[in-house]
Amino acid sequence: MTIKSKDFDALVIGSGPNGLAAAITLAQAGRSVVVYEAEESIGGGARSAELTLPGFVHDICSCVHPMAAGSPFFRGLNLERFGLRWIFPEIALAHPFDDGDVAVIGNPFQQNLEQFGQDAKTIRGLLEGTVQSWPEISQEILHPPHIPNRPLKMAMFGWRAIQSARKIASRFQTKKARAVLAGMAAHSILPLAKPVTGGFGLILWATCYAVDWPFAGGGSQSLANALVALLESLGGEVVSGMRIRNLAQLPKARAVLCDITPRQLLAISGAKLAKSERRQLARYRYGPGSFKMDWALDAPIPWRSVDCRRAGTVHVGGTFEEIAESESAAWKGVPSERPFVLVAQPSLSDPSRAPAGKHTAWAYCHVPHGSNVDMRERIEAQIERFAPGFRERILARSAKFPRDLEAHNANLIGGDIGAGSVELGQFFLRPNRRLYSTSAPDVFLCSASTPPGPGVHGMCGHFAAKLALKKCF
Ligand SMILES: Cc1cc2nc3c(=O)[nH]c(=O)nc-3n(C[C@H](O)[C@H](O)[C@H](O)COP(=O)(O)OP(=O)(O)OC[C@H]3O[C@@H](n4cnc5c(N)ncnc54)[C@H](O)[C@@H]3O)c2cc1C
Secondary structure, eight states: OOOOOOOOSEEEEOOSHHHHHHHHHHHHTTOOEEEEOSSSSOOTTSOEEOOSSTTOOEESSOOOOHHHHTOHHHHTTOGGGGTOOEEOOSEEEEEEOTTSOEEEEOSSHHHHHGGGGGGHHHHHHHHHHHHHTHHHHHHHHTSOSOOOSSHHHHHHHHHHHTSOHHHHHTTOOSHHHHHHHHHHHGGGOSOTTSTTHHHHHHHHHHHHHHTOOOEETTOTHHHHHHHHHHHHHTTOEEEOSOOOOOGGGSOOOSEEEEOSOHHHHHHHOGGGSOHHHHHHHHTOOOOOEEEEEEEEESSOOOOSSTGGGGEEEEEESOSHHHHHHHHHHHHHTOOOSSOOEEEEOGGGTOGGGSSTTOEEEEEEEEESTTOOOOOHHHHHHHHHHHSTTTGGGEEEEEEEOHHHHHHHOTTSGGGOTTSSOOOGGGTSSOSSTTTTBOSSTTEEEOSTTSTTOSSSOOHHHHHHHHHHHHHHO
16 A cells, blocks of 8 residues: 655655664755654653553563663754653662672762772773763763774773673673673673673663663653654654555655664565665674563562662673673573573652652563563562562562564664664674665665664664765755
8 A cells, every 4th residue: 555645855764763764864954854654652662651550650661771771863863852751760770680780770870880999990991981971972872883983992891892701701700790790791691601792782881871870761762752753843743553565655755764673674675775784784683682571569679778779770680601602592482490680770769650659660681582481480580589479579460572673663673672682793793794775776774683683772773864865856
């Protein structure tokens, strides 16, 4: 079915943070633009809903926003004008251990490092540059591969960035430093012996100090809503409930930007792409899936550690070795018995998430691609391990298997929340050397399958739109 519409300069498929960032960039340049979104609700990975009980607002996908708050593009949009409020928890992150010890990550930077004893100096050396120069460094890190403005600093950083977390952790003496790095690096959804996991971990660790790890007040949906409000103020439009099944159904426009992953692009592009490119895109690799849980609670999670009760995010998985084992199992196709669980507690600092006195919690763990194994028991057992009595506080729970995540958002193929794995071959040149452009001169990819990759930061969409403006207008 061909879509009947007035003429637009540019069309965007998908209203995730990158689709909206692309549309805003085009609209800021004076181009008329419309976003077609398959689902009834807008925002892709930045949507919230009452998944458990009335009055409990849960983030269905993204919840913790160092990358959005630290995004050079979003920072310049002044989204507070459109209702966005960043809410900073008392402590960015806590990482508990079985012996009752806990690592606490948050400002002030220098003082925070003291807990790492003999590793403090090494950690300072690894993080200080990024922490102190985040506004400039983020322009380089959250950027397509290019010649950096500060080549020496970036060369040093780049050298570390491609190392594995295991290699970097071998420089640490303390279990605390090793475990914290493992928790950060596990966000890459790769086995921790793989290249780039170290860099991934160091960047995230540095953002705890440089940007903090905030929540969007009222839920991640408020970020998507603010982006849409800004877009509309610039004359752009969003049409929801409009799944694009073939590029041929789109009205005529000078550029089409696709906030989807390569497999979906192949499915809708018909003969528009060159054969060689189709073969290349078909080889794009997707990573493990995720199993997501949300809870409505009648009181906060009863962590044994007082510090965990003050933290926005808690990394639940114990030592470096345990976390490494869990990530490597998911990669090899075996769901971990004791998974590494990422827990967020937004209602501790944002009362609007739950009825008075009640709380929400958000968590996920990595599982094999497309896994059908029910991880509810294992995830809750891991939280109980550090918070005895957790289960007694649960009023209701929501669980999403990888297939449910994909049904919610077609980009989450097999439950892969990274829009394709970030292994070395797909880290810098993503999804291939063409990055945002394709063999069709008017078709661009703008999703997290392009640089700088996954996370809510909008930079993929922004750079894709800049390229489209250069090539098509
Ligand atoms: C469980 C989970 C937890 C996460 N946690 C975090 C976190 O805490 N912090 C963080 O920074 N990131 C997190 N992420 C990752 C983050 O959500 C993504 O990296 C980000 O949303 C990618 O943005 P995007 O615009 O590229 O794609 P998406 O946000 O995935 O948006 C793609 C959009 O395209 C639409 N679409 C797909 N196909 C079509 C079609 N044919 N026609 C029309 N529309 C279509 C989809 O419905 C969707 O709205 C998480 C993701 C998940 C799933």
